[in-house]
Amino acid sequence: MKPFIPAEELKKNYGVFGHFYSVELASKEIVECRSVLELVSKPRIPKDHSELSLLSPDAVFVMMNPGSSRPLEVVNNRICAKDIHKLTISLVPTKPDTTQYQVMRLMHFREWRHVRVLNLSDVRSSKSPEFIKLFQRLEKDEALDSHSIFSDARTVELAIKLPKKRTTPLVLAWGMSEKLNPLIERCLGRLPPKSRIKGLLEQGTANKYRHPLPSLQKDQRVWLENMVRHFEE
Incomplete structure (x- = not known):
């Protein structure tokens, strides 16, 4: 059994940087978003954090949505929905x-120094049912699909953020919800052919990959053990 490293120890070894922005809808409603997250071993953090977006990571994860992650600095990146694809990346702690x-x-056991995290949707929401209702409303009522980096409008941005080398693993880990299917299908349609896809595919499904954070800690340990083993196969 691999040791389950506590969060306090992990924070000493890794820095986390994200690009946050706010989308103003036609109705004037504001939706809080994050487009990318960079997890980096501290010796590798550049003085200009935004340089991380230009580096080739050791792995790229694709998960559901940004959850409860939040910036540690004040961010004033408000943009109209139709202009999301024009955003300049500015990473903050x-x-x-x-x-x-x-x-x-997983980075520790794989000896990775840099992992990039993308999501099926940029919409920040810590509760999955609320996130699902919100993205469904955005797509139906607002005709807005560019909340997802896998939308047609953000093709150029996606190409920059995906692995540059076919040997770089693309780890899929968005969970089991059937309600994510429209976003999952959009994502899978955008991944380059012959990508090195990794992840714990749920038995009996074609596109449901286990999320890193099941509710019970014992299951979190199982996910970690299985992922380490998966990369050793």
Whole structure:
């Protein structure tokens, strides 16, 4: 059994940086978003954090949505929905959430120094049912699909953030919800052919990959053990 490294120890070894922005809808409603997250071993953090977006990570994760992750600095990136694809990346220090600690644990055992996290949707919401209702409303009522980096409008941005080398693993870990299917299908349609896809595919499904943070800690340990083993196969 691999040791389950506590969060306090992980925070000493890794820095977390994200790009946060706010989308103003036609109705004037504001939706809080995050487009990318960079987890980096502290010796590798550049003085200009935004340089991380230009580096080639050791792995790229794709998960559901940004959850409860939040910036540690004031961010004033408000943009109209139709202009999301024009955003310039500006990374700021970020308070990690429990999911990101799981990724750090895998980084430790794989000896990765840099992992990039993308999501099926940029919409920040810590509760999955609320997130699902919100993204469904955005797509139906607002005709807005660019909350997802896998939308047609953000093709150029996606190409920059995906692995540059076919040997770089693309770890899928968005969970089991059937309600995510429209976002999952959009994502899978955008991944480059012959990508090195990794992840714990749920038995009996074609596209449901286990999330790093099941509710019970014993199951979190199982996810970590299985992922370490998965990379050794």
